[in-house]
Amino acid sequence: MKNIEMNWTLGHHAEKEQMPSAWVEGNVPGNAQLDWARANDYADYHFADNYKQWVWMEDCYWTYQTALDIPTSIEGQAVYFQAKGIDYECEIYLNDHLLTHHIGMFSEVKVLLTPYLKKENNLLKVVVFPIPKSHHNSYDRTQAVLSAKPAVSYGWDWHPRLVPSGIWDEAVCIVTASQAVKSMVVDYDLNLEQHAAKVNLELDFWGGNLVGGSYLLQVMDQDKCVKELPFKGYYTNFELTDLKLWWCVGHGEAFQYDFVLTDLETEQQISRKVAFRQVALVMNEGAYERTNTFPKSRSCPPVQMELNGQKIFLKGTNWVNPEIFPGTITDARYHELIDLALEANMNILRVWGGGIVNKDAFHHYCDEKGMLVWQEFPLACNDHPNEKQYLKVLKSEATAIVKRLKQFASTVLWCGGNExxxxxxxxxxxxxxxxxxxxxxxxxDPNTPFLPTAPVMGMGHGHYAFFDEDTQQDVFEWMFSADCTAYSEFGMPSPAFENTIQKIIPVEEQFPPRPTEAWKAHHAYGAWTEQTWLNAHIIEKYFGKSEDLSTLVARGQQLQKIGYQCIFETARQKQPYCSMALNWCFNEPWPTAANNSIVDYDNQIKPAFYSIKDALRPVLASAQFQRFSYDAGEWMEMDLWMLNDGQQQFDGLNMTVTVCFGEECQQQYWNGIAVKPYENTVGPRLRVKIPQNHQGLFNIKLSVENHSSLDSTYDLVVKQMVKWKDAVAVLNI
Amino acid sequence: MKNIEMNWTLGHHAEKEQMPSAWVEGNVPGNAQLDWARANDYADYHFADNYKQWVWMEDCYWTYQTALDIPTSIEGQAVYFQAKGIDYECEIYLNDHLLTHHIGMFSEVKVLLTPYLKKENNLLKVVVFPIPKSHHNSYDRTQAVLSAKPAVSYGWDWHPRLVPSGIWDEAVCIVTASQAVKSMVVDYDLNLEQHAAKVNLELDFWGGNLVGGSYLLQVMDQDKCVKELPFKGYYTNFELTDLKLWWCVGHGEAFQYDFVLTDLETEQQISRKVAFRQVALVMNEGAYERTNTFPKSRSCPPVQMELNGQKIFLKGTNWVNPEIFPGTITDARYHELIDLALEANMNILRVWGGGIVNKDAFHHYCDEKGMLVWQEFPLACNDHPNEKQYLKVLKSEATAIVKRLKQFASTVLWCGGNExxxxxxxxxxxxxxxxxxxxxxxxxDPNTPFLPTAPVMGMGHGHYAFFDEDTQQDVFEWMFSADCTAYSEFGMPSPAFENTIQKIIPVEEQFPPRPTEAWKAHHAYGAWTEQTWLNAHIIEKYFGKSEDLSTLVARGQQLQKIGYQCIFETARQKQPYCSMALNWCFNEPWPTAANNSIVDYDNQIKPAFYSIKDALRPVLASAQFQRFSYDAGEWMEMDLWMLNDGQQQFDGLNMTVTVCFGEECQQQYWNGIAVKPYENTVGPRLRVKIPQNHQGLFNIKLSVENHSSLDSTYDLVVKQMVKWKDAVAVLNI
Structure with missing residues (x-):
């Protein structure tokens, strides 16, 4: 097997039959627009509304071409071009012979080059079509309704209108025997009680469905071979006993076997990881009891995740494409972001349907680290019609996605798409x-659950504000009365860091923020309502006018921190009826000026990241408050909890609750607390008199004797605007 | 083509390899148990608890056999045995050669006999296995969880434990050319705007997938040929323009074309009806508005039927198997019952999943008459596990059901099964x-909607009582506050007619009714609660103790009449958010002593039939009351309506409302009413003072000037028990 080097150039043209009038260097994987802009010194599209200069590129054909230097002696071998992803529609030519017409960026393109190879001067050409648009009536996501291309790049409330195309995932030209094994496909039936699996292994060959040869399969547990199986043909099946299971983070080891296959004729080896787990969505506890009157309906559909028979509280986040141009996503970028989610004590990523289906590297790392993946298909907020050609492409794309990703143990939930x-x-x-x-x-993949969309009945999306102007409720109030089986999206916006704003907004517009083109382009204004995502009026409501940018940023990020802490902890208190809490969103594909993300485009970590990390500790002291703001002289109530979503247990814990209004502190106690595995413990309702003389933020600290890692701390506010400097003092910012 | 006569005998045996020790006449179609009981003079299973004597028959093998007198010259032809339904598992032998092993009563069995035919003395044998039981822990419907056999016969709250088996649908032995056409399969894509259909016709041959010959297809509109198409091979497709659509009753003609196919070689003709319609479930009006707060969930799934682009209010009933032994159901029995449903102004039958999937005659008649069919698969109130063998049988059964019934225009809704x-x-x-x-x-059948089950979210099932003892609400009260997208089941029980009770209950137990074995066997007691379905305590609550059986029956049937009228009319008032009202149930498979049915086993019509018939008139005057019973001296309120679910319109109608307390009557008016097509009109809220001196039932009559066919009348009650004789006088019974 030999890789043929490819050196791509690319250019654009208006009609399919034309050739580009100019060529630039093409990066594969990559995206055509980026290559063109780089070669032509376009201004940074992150700055202001520069991205609008790229719009003309949507409607071009982009032709990639490369010479192929094929070895002279390839007897008995074939030459293939294989691209894991070409975005979105293309034709592939070798020496001007049309080899294939392909639609869809998530299904592999594999073509046999041999029949049209010349002795020399071989030229491979990939003609990428203009981006699909179902109409020209409006310039938005609805243009994507007849395609299986992710809708996000057509414009979203945190993503500019910038639609990539090109060869976005790995592409190779390879000389190989047709009967060489390309991959191993592994399915299994798991018997949990007997710690055994019936494994079915099928080989996929470069030349398609061949008969196969003679092989030796070795199943390795690290260096130890636990199964050695010679076989002939293209498949085998066998039983694995004393099975080690794959667990998600927090609940056990993410154990993976190595399957090593040796072709006994060629001695060629391929190997892959295989992990075993059983996954199900089961009814949420108490769901049946909520439909007890006549006329009787059904109960909310099950969204309680069960992994290997253990109910797991899903705590995590909504993952969006980490780049506008998916061709530029590296393994390292995936690893850094997933590592951050792990650091935040998250166990699941919802790969949101508006964005791309990720490259293999994402899934390999999730498998390795025990990070669960909720995988959506590329549909979001659109009405895809019952149109035959669309459904045909969706079928081939979705089949490719399922066959690829079901091989990862971390793929625990399929979902049709977003909202x-x-x-x-x-x-x-x-x-x-x-x-x-x-x-x-x-x-x-029948044994992995499927949801048609999120939210399904019982699941909630939103709110996306600290304060709901329609109901005049703050986040503590709407979460107190919410009763969802799952919170699969909730947002809490904040301004970007000052250094980001300085990088993307013209200096003269930076303070005070206002709805200029640059601020709007970066979603600080008009993203959803007029005020989102900056929501300066809500920041002002609690803290008064901010005198400079750094103050505004600090205050806005402080509200985000408090709000996310509240939602995650309240959702966990509502366990077991509630089974899931995922904030919107984790990351972002470009530098926004304000957003609900907790890690920014440059991997800078917002303060909310740390309150979420604390709220998602397996075991923690927690409190529920009815409101964020209180009147002086009022009795404030709080319910105490010990939250536990894991295997640990404690006996006789003693908690001290310290409420400080500035220097003035009171203490109350909850002693002798038993914490059982996978079970929350509810404590007493404490009452605290708000002093007459206090204004602004005050602090509640729950301290667990000898277990300070379980301590928690909260900031609430006494009505009457406080001067920011005092607040800073209280908060020790 | 020639039919070979078959004369079946049958007998039972304990082990599969045995032969029966005695033989009796076998009726095909029919059921083994009935034949055996008839020949052996079993007592009538309708009487008392005689059916218990049949129980041993569940666990037998039943062997059917018949001699086949095959003509000597069949050259160029083949001999087939075809059975449309064998219940439930069987093996088929010709001259002791095993031809097939088949599981499932709804998929056709077709076997080629030719290879094992002898010159004479041919013997065909069908060995029917014992009924499937997944366990022996309990003696109930859960024994059916591993089979696709309808669960009802394992015992239900209106069906005795009597499990049929045998050759229950038509079976023929036929001599024919293998290339003879067995049937025409027609699919189409409809273009509503252009009144056109792209039709795809495919031939099914006796010998399986053959190449086909030369044919002439004629599409007939009565005697007029609207398309004549010669073709060769096994399929053709063409366009039909100026299309006449198929409509359900009340909304247009149930138009059917005749497709006549002539084999140009043999001149053999076959024909079938083909009808064209477009059907969809669309969002219920107002459903989106009901989920407007955060966290936001989805809205209730769509259950508003749209036929040919017209929203249709579904008004109908739950159809249950009209016989315990489905082999005995005749075309006439289907026709009589469907005619009654049509007479009651119903437009849909929900073929409930606990019972059988009906024979072709049912569906032909529904197509002809414009009666819509909601077709469920044979799953009801059970937890069918993810078990491979079960799923395999379900797959073959369901595929056969869908391929057979999708050919009927009346099949407008698929549903996984009940509750x-x-x-x-x-x-x-x-x-x-x-x-x-x-x-x-x-x-x-992608263009026909599918529901996984009923109820889905938003749909309601129940209540099944005039008075809910848990909430202390009567039917008027719980319907007043209900807010469902569809009422796909609601019941209102009544005692059976006196003549039925006299036929099924030993004379000495007939009055007063009490929970003896006979009454319990016929579901008067212990069917659900202790008191259902007789609910004598509720009858007594309103009317006092009944002094004889005929009084009890009349009172109970009167409550049923009032209750059903209330539910149907209230559901229609809640249109368009509400889109459907189907009572539980229409008919019954044997004589019950008390049941929610409105037509009894002997086709006797209960009084409720007529109040339902009135409530389901396309246009009617209607009123909504908050309660059934009132205090003397109280102000009673009623909202007036003109209901209209069809095309008619009226202008300037004048309604007189007459409320009579015995002889004492008051009148109020609602004048100048406009009634628009497919739209209800809400009128004023009237207030009526209940006189101090009245007790018992009183009557409200809505009279529409010059349109007495739109009049409606209601009976309510003033608290304090009334003597039955007075009530009779008030009601003019």
Whole structure:
């Protein structure tokens, strides 16, 4: 097997039959627009609204080409071009012979080059079509309704209109025997009680469905071979006993076996990781009891994750594409971000349907680290019609996605896409696209659960503000009365860091912020309501006018920190009926000026990251408050909890609750607390008199004797605006 | 083509390899148990608890056999045995050669006999296995969880434990050319705007997938040929323009074309009806508005039926198997019952999943008459596990059901089965059986909607009592506050007619009714609660003790009449958010002593039938009351309506409301009412002072000037028990 070097150039043209009038260096994997802009010294698209200069690139054809230097002696071998992802529609030519027409960026393109190879001067050409647009009536995500291309790049409330195309994932030209094994496909039936699995292994060959040869399969547990199996043909099956299971982080080891396959004729070896786990969505505890009157309906559908028979509280976040141009995402970028999510004590990433389906590196790392993945198909907030050509492409794309990602133990949930059953989308349970996706998942991966969309009934999305102006409730109030089986999205916006704002907003517009083109382009204004995501009026409501940018940023980020802490802890208190809490969103694909993310484009960590990290510790002291702000002289109430979503247990813990209004502190106690595995413990309701003389923030600290790692701390506020300097003093910022 | 006569005998045996020790006449179609009982003079299983004497028959093998007198010259032809339904598992032998092993009563069995035919003395044998039981821990419906056999016969709250088996649908032995056409399969894509359909016709041959010959297809509109198409091969497709659509009753003609196919070589003709319609479930009006607060969930799934682009209010009933022994159901029995449903102004039958999937005659008649069919698969109130062998049988059965019934225009809704998502079943959206059924329906009939079960979210089942003892609300009260998208089941029990009770209950137990074995066997006691379905205590609550059986029956049937009228009219008033009202149930498979049915086993019509018939008139005057019973001296309120679910319109109608307390009557008026097509009109809220001196029932009559066919009348009650004789006088019974 030999890789043929490819050196790509690319250029654009208006009609398919034309050739580019100019060529620039092409990066593969990469994206055509980036290459063109780099070569032509375009201004940084992160700054102000520079990205608008790229818009013309949407409607071009982009032709990639490379010479192929094929060895003279390839007898008995074939030459293939294989691209893991070409975005979005393309034709592939060798020496001007059309080899294939392909639609869809998530299904591999593999073409046999041999028949049209010349002795020399071989030229491979990939003609990428203009981005799909179902209409030209509006310039938004609805243009994506007839394609399986992620809708986010058509413009979103945190993503500019910048639609990439090109060869975005690995592409190789390879000389190999047709009967060489390309990959091992492993399925299994797990018997949890007997710690055993019936394993079915099938080989995939470069030349397609061949008969196969003679092989030796070795199943390795580190250096120890636990199974050695010679076989002939293209598949085998066997039983593995004394099975080690794969667990998600916090609940056990993310154990992986190595499957090593040796071709006994060629001695060629390939290997892959294989992990074993059983996953299910089971009814949320108490769900049946909520439908006890006539006329009787059904109960909310199950969204309680069960892994290897253990109910797991899903705590995590919504993952969005970490780059606008997905061709530029590196393994390292995936690793850094996933490492941060792990550091925040998260156990699941919802790969949101508006963005891309990730490259293999993402999934390999999640498998390795025990990070669960909720995988959506590329549908979001759109009404994809029952249109045959669209459904045909969706079928081939989705089949490819399922066959690729079901090989990862971390893929624990399939989902049709984002918010498809809400009024702004308009799809329903009857939509062919979703019935198709259910069918495909059931055919290829029946033992992994499938949701048609999120939210399903019982799940909640939102709110995305510290203070809801419609109901006049703050985050503590709406979370107190919420009763969801799962919080699969909730946001809490904050301004970006000052250094980011300085990088993306013209200096003369930086303070005070106002709805200029640059601020709007970066979603500080008009992203959803007029004020989102900066929400300066809410920051002002609690802290008064900010005198400079750094003050505004600190205050806004402080509200985000308090708000996210509240939602995550309240959701956990509502366990077991509630089974999940995922904030919107984790990361971002470019530097925003304000956003709900907790890690910014440059991997800078917002203060909320740390309150979330604390709220998601397996075991912690926790309190529930009815409101964020109180009147002087009022009795404030708080319910005490010990939260535990894992295996640890404690006996006889003693908690001290210290409430400080400035220097003036009171203490109360909850002693002799037993904490059982996988179970919350609810404590007493304490009452605290708010002093008449206090204004502004005050602090509650829950301290657990001899277990300071379980301590928690909260900031609430006494109405009447406080001067920011005093607040800073209270908060020790 | 020639039919070979078959004269069946049958007998039972304990082990599969044995032969029966005695033979009796076998009726085909029919059921083994009935034949055996008839020949052996078993007492009538309708009487008392005689059916218990049949129980031993569940665990037998039943062997059917018949001699076949095959003509000597069959050259160029083949001999087939075809059975449309054998219940439930069987082996088929010709001259002791095993031809097939088949599982499932809804998929056709077709076997080629030719290879094992002898010159004479040919003997065909069908060995029917004991009924499937997944366990022996309890003697109830849960024994059916590993089979696709309808669960009802394992015992239900209106069906005795009597499990049929045998050759229950038509079976023929036929001599024919293998290349003879067996049937025409027609699919189409409809273009509503252009009144056109792209039609795809495919031939099914006796000998399986053959190449086909030369044919002439004629599409007939009565005697007029609208398309004549010669073709060769096994399929053709063409366009039909100026299309006449198929409509359900009340909204247009149930138009059917005749497709006549002539084999140009043999001149053999076959024909079938083909009808064209477009059907969808669309969002219920106002459903999106009900989820407007954060955290935001999805809205209730769409259950508003749209036929040919017109929203239709579904008004109908739950159809249960009209016989315990389905082999005995005749075309006439189907026709009589469907005619009664049509007479009651119903437009849909929900073929409930606990019972059988009906024979072709049922569906032909529904197509002809414009009666819509909601078709469930044979799953009800059970938790069918993710078990491979079960799913395999379910797949073949469901595929056969879908391929057969999708050919009927009246099949407008597929549904996985009854109440599968409720606590007493325990299946969920993740259950493999339901994901499989969705996949099968989507593959073979994507344009007909699919529900996993009923109720889905927003749909209501129940109540099944005039008075809810838990909430202390009567039917008017719980319907007043209900807010469902659809009422797919609601019951209102009544005692059977006196002549039925006299036929099934030993004379000495007939009055007063009490929970003897006979009354319990016929579901008057202990069917659900201790008191259901007789509910004598509720009858007594309103009318006092009944002094004889006929009084009790009349009172109970009167409550049923009032209750059903209330639910149907209230559901229609809640249109358009509400889109459906189906009572539980229409008919019954044997004579019950008390039941929610409105037509009894002997086709006797209960009084409720007529109040339902009135409530389901396309246009009617209607009123909404908050309660059934009032205090003397109280102000009673009623909202007036003109209901209209069809095309008619009226202008300037004048309504007189006459409220009579015995002889004492008051009148109020609602004048100048406009009634628009497909739209209800809400009128004023009237207030009526209940006189101090009245007790017992009183009557409200809505009279529409010059349109007495729109009049409606209601009976309510003033608290304090009234003597029955007075009530009779008031009601003019």
């Amino acid at each position: 498809l059953f809400n009024s702004w989308s308009g799809m329903t349970d009857q939509s062919h696209a979703l019935r198709l996706l259910n069918s495909i998942c059931f055919e290829h | 599968l998502f409720n606590s007493w079943s325990g299946m969920t959206d993740q259950s493999h059986a339901l994901r499989l059924l969705n996949s099968i329906c989507f593959e073979h």
